[in-house]
Amino acid sequence: MSARTGSALRIASLGALGLLAGCGTAGRLGSIGRAPKMSPVEQVGTPQSIDSLATVRGDPASPAPESVIPSASLFRTGAGALFQDQRAGRVGDILTIRVNVSDKAVVDTSTARSRDGSESGGASALFGLEKIVKKLAGVDTSKLVESASTSKSSGSGNTSRSETVTMTIAAVVTAVLPNGNLLIRGRQETRVNFELRELLVSGIVRPQDIARDNSIRHTQIAEARISYGGRGQLTDAQQARWGQQLMDVLSPF
Structure with a gap:
């Protein structure tokens, strides 16, 4: 085999590997026979709260910082109140989103x-x-x-188009805007056998729109981003092969 032929084969192999990597084939080869992995739980910053008076500290001998020393006041930060509004309003609070998408257009x-x-x-x-x-x-x-x-x-x-999605998901307040509106984000994943279904919801809500049961409808979310889909063996079977997709993009006929 000449040097020119070997160089051409190496270039062709690198091109094929690059094409496979670009189409996600390399990652899919490693997941053969395995269930799709769930996404890690993202950490959301929460304001500091004072422990309850009934909470026993780990080391009683170590003095607590002055900012977190428990007091006898019922109105201290983090304490539950009988007449306090329990609806979400701070970073880290959780509220329920009721997704009921039923669109039909002709x-x-x-x-x-x-x-x-x-x-x-x-x-x-x-x-x-x-x-x-x-x-x-x-x-x-x-x-x-x-x-x-x-x-x-x-x-x-x-x-003609018809879509129906009915779901209930819990979302977390990720930020509070200067005007008091809340940035929320919710993610729900359900894995059954080798198929993972996921629901993603994010957007901006007004505290006034949150109901008494700490829930809100998806129609009251501004800049709403709702995604319902999945990944796994069933999703792969419903998609055309990457070669066919490539031909559909490049073919002029």
């Missing part, structure tokens, strides 16, 4: 166009030459030019 369009046109022209008298032209060429000079045109077009289209 669009019918129809257009039609028709146009007819005709033009004619001639010379019934042309200094007496019309008789000579008619005799030599056999042309009727009164109908020298005549044209007719007809144009018709019609079109119709139909679009």
Whole structure:
């Protein structure tokens, strides 16, 4: 094997490996026979709260910082109150999101166009030459030019779409905006055998829209991002092979 042939084979192999890596094939090869992994739980910062008076500290001999020394006040930070609003309002609080997407749209369009046109022209008298032209060429000079045109077009289209998603998910307040609105993010994953279903919800909510049971509808979330899908063997079976997808993108026909 010549050096040129070996170099060409190496370049082809590197190109094939790059193509496989770009299509995610290398990662899928390592997950054959294994269930899809769940995403790690993300940490959300929460404000510091004071322990309850009934909580026993790990080391009674070690003095507690002055900022967290328990007091006898019922209104200390983190203490539950009988008349306190228990709805989410701080970073780290949890609220329930009720997702009930039921969209249906039907669009019918129809257009039609028709146009007819005709033009004619001639010379019934042309200094007496019309008789000579008619005799030599056999042309009727009164109908020298005549044209007719007809144009018709019609079109119709139909679009029908129906989607239904009904889920309930718990979300976490990740930030409080200067105007008091809350940034929320919720993630729910359910794995059954070799298929992982995941629901992602994020957006901005107003504290006034949170119901008394600490829940909110998805229609009250601004900048809502709702994603429901999954990954696993069933999802892979529903997708076309990467070679077919590549041909669909590159093929001009």
